[in-house]
Amino acid sequence: MSVALLIVDDSGFSRKAMLKSIPEGWDVDITQAANGEEALAALRKGLGEVVLLDLTMPVLDGFGVLEGIRDEGLEAKVVVVSADIQPKAKFRVMSLGALGFLQKPFNKESLAAILAECGVYSEG
């Protein structure tokens, strides 16, 4: 059965890069969101079992999305994909319930590794 994957990033390029880097064997239904509000709306519709979440975004940032997930009791496995690489940023998202933290720029290998580490998907 395919997994509902939500990709959240304000940069269209960044979303494209994530799309291209998703493991080929992974059966996913993909939804895209360009900011935190859009992401929460998709999550409420059950479109994000797994979320690849950017942090620095307009309207509502990634921290806000994590808080929304927590406050509304939404079910989502979140992997943060961020250019904000401060240790404190990582600590914050992990304490807000994110499963993993992937540093930008990423590639196929680093994305696959973090997905495996979070137990979301592993190849072979």
Place this chain on the structure above:
Amino acid sequence: MKAEPLNVEENEVLQEVINIGMGQAGASLAKLFDVFVNLSVPRVSWVNDADFIDQVEKLVEGHGSSWAGVRQAFYNQLEGEAFAIYGAAGCQQLAGLIGYVDGDNGAEEELLLDVTNILVGACLVGVAKQIGKKLDFVAPTLVGMGKPISDLLYKRDREWDQCLLIEVNFCLEEGDFSCHLVTLMSEASIEQLRSGLIDFMESY
């Protein structure tokens, strides 16, 4: 010869590459001063030489009338000039954070130069590394302190027609230190930038 401005797609990649560079700069600041840096979404735009000062004035409009400016040139495959603008409150905030003695102008100036060097260094090196281009820096110099923006920028003919305006704001969690970063690049550099961005795009 005028360089073609970047197309929509190239601009989008540039935006992301700068976003990543800015993340690295924020992390450097955080490491050095042991504070959390709130990053905002960087805004990237291209402006004509003629509009340059107007655009920069718009950038800082409503944020006060007294500014400090530091310039830093870079050269090699990417060449140009970066210009960092700090508000008066931000300078004091920063000086307080580092524990510089009040009234020691030399120290405050040196601090601004250091911070500019770190921000510009991390941000542009971050960009250059991602797109595989070489970049070196000249020492930063202070353009002025406690002045209106128009006094910090020269209204004379610039050699380069295209200016890349990067609006980057670094805000410290415990204060309102913020910094605007403006970059000008040569036409040749814009071509280098484009080729690097295309390579970067294709690496995905």
Place this chain on the structure above:
Amino acid sequence: MTAALGDNSLGFIIDRVDVGILVVTENLEVVLWNRFMEANSKVAAETIVGTCLLESFPDLPGKWLEKKVRSVCLLNNFAFTSWQQRPYLFNFKHHRPITGGVTHMFQNCTFIPFEGSESERLVCITLFDVTDSAISQREVQQAQAELEELSNRDPLTGIYNRRFMETELNKEFKRVRRHGGTLSVLFLDLDFFKNVNDTYGHQAGDQVLIEVTQRIDGMTRATDCLARYGGEEFAIILPETDISGGLTFANRVRELIEKTPVYYEGHAITLTASLGLSEYDEGIESHDALLDQSDKALYVAKEQGRNRVVCYTPDM
């Protein structure tokens, strides 16, 4: 490396290049000390390599240097110092004993982080002698300051000109508006000055202006600002002065001018002056409006028969 360079070439070049080069560890232990450093510091490489830099140079800004080196290592980024903020890192003599007029070598420094052979963090510090450019820049700055001072002055009398006075008044105006206090502005015009020029010639007129200026100048406080506003008209900014203080001052000036003739080629030229005075109050919107009030008062003083002081009133 090309075949033409021998094994020792790089070492030779580093040693003999006309730039100070030293390499230190994160704890400021010296690893490399080139000939430029030796020659200028009189400390031999054999002596200093392997020891802490601060032992041989206790005058170095130790804390600052430690912080700088640490941050360069931490961020893995170049850092710079410029003579404009920090004239020198090492207190070396400069090589311009005859023409320099300074006591030390000005230096620009670059801090370059790199990894040593055992992957320990090292920092290469390069030190450029920029004494020549520092001296010429200082000379230019000095000349600029002199020019600026000149541009604020009236060439005949040497006191401030109108432009400078208006800038000063604007500053004072803003100061009292923000912080409170008093401020008065006095306008002075020599009566029938045209007669002096017509009777004794323009050189006599110039002499009168110079001497009257000197007399008024002798009566002002250091904080007052006396300026030639135009022709035979003068303006005096009187900070921290209310209307009664201003009136006392104005009358003293008027009396002095009346009592003391100016002597020119055997002629005693007698003079009188009309003065208009006004004081800042919160209802005044700008420094221009304050000037305008003093000007109106001066006009009334002329109308009323000259050789008198008139204070501004709203009905003028």
